[in-house]
Amino acid sequence: MPRVRLTRKVSFSSGHRFWNASLSSEENKKLYGNWASPYNHGHNFVLEVTASGPTNGKTGMVVNIKTIDDMLQKEIVSKFAQKSINDEVPGFADKVPCLENLLAYFRDQISDLPEKTVLEHLRLEETPTFFGEWSKDGDKVTLTRIYEFAASHRLQQDAVSHDENMRLYGKCNNPNGHGHNYVLEVTVGGKPDPVTGFVTDFEGLDRAVTERILDRYDHKHLNTDVPELVGKVPTSEVVVTEIFRALDGNVPGVLERVRLKETDRSVFEVVRGDL
Numbered sequence: 001m002p003r004v005r006l007t008r009k010v011s012f013s014s015g016h017r018f019w020n021a022s023l024s025s026e027e028n029k030k031l032y033g034n035w036a037s038p039y040n041h042g043h044n045f046v047l048e049v050t051a052s053g054p055t056n057g058k059t060g061m062v063v064n065i066k067t068i069d070d071m072l073q074k075e076i077v078s079k080f081a082q083k084s085i086n087d088e089v090p091g092f093a094d095k096v097p098c099l100e101n102l103l104a105y106f107r108d109q110i111s112d113l114p115e116k117t118v119l120e121h122l123r124l125e126e127t128p129t130f131f132g133e134w135s136k137d138g139d140k141v142t143l144t145r146i147y148e149f150a151a152s153h154r155l156q157q158d159a160v161s162h163d164e165n166m167r168l169y170g171k172c173n174n175p176n177g178h179g180h181n182y183v184l185e186v187t188v189g190g191k192p193d194p195v196t197g198f199v200t201d202f203e204g205l206d207r208a209v210t211e212r213i214l215d216r217y218d219h220k221h222l223n224t225d226v227p228e229l230v231g232k233v234p235t236s237e238v239v240v241t242e243i244f245r246a247l248d249g250n251v252p253g254v255l256e257r258v259r260l261k262e263t264d265r266s267v268f269e270v271v272r273g274d275l
Ligand SMILES: [Zn+2]
Pocket: 016, 041, 042, 043, 126
């Protein structure tokens, strides 16, 4: 029986803080960096829940959406909405309410799915440029940061004729180039820190991406200004591969995926293991 995946989205607003009251200010600062504060801040969290199962021959459904909604309402929304996670959600009194720990908590809470239905994936968005994911495959949690850079390029192979370049690349072969506002998603996983629960050092990740990519790619001409692209055709396939190579081993944690959006309609990605 073929399995079908379905995804349901819920959202809730909650407060949380990164602060261990039994530690000094300096120790908290060391653990949580700029996030350290004894006071709450809040997010409109968006949770996407993906489950899979065989389609029932009679109902035509994998699982009734209402069953999923009722469970999400009972197990998650009612416990988190308009609450301070540190103070009001059972289990978080002495657990850091980071995306990694929240995803692990949701994974456990959503275990009670109807027969033959399996929880496959969770995606929890904290801000439009920061989300975490849990996948059943490998029971893995990853974090993704979203960045932007603007750059120009020209798609052209010097070794082939003008007509052949025009045939291959069309408008993208314009001799004076053209540009994109590229959206870059960098996904990192790894072993959660036993104290903070973090799989990566966030500020370190931002620093690495800024230094190794954004500072070198933003407002540049990819054919001439970026050494690893000189002499290559800077298609998004080539660019996303070079970005993965430049970041791999140079970010805190394990680089799991790099995704490059050239436009809203064109998305390219390299996943660890594919290179
Ligand atoms: Zn937060």
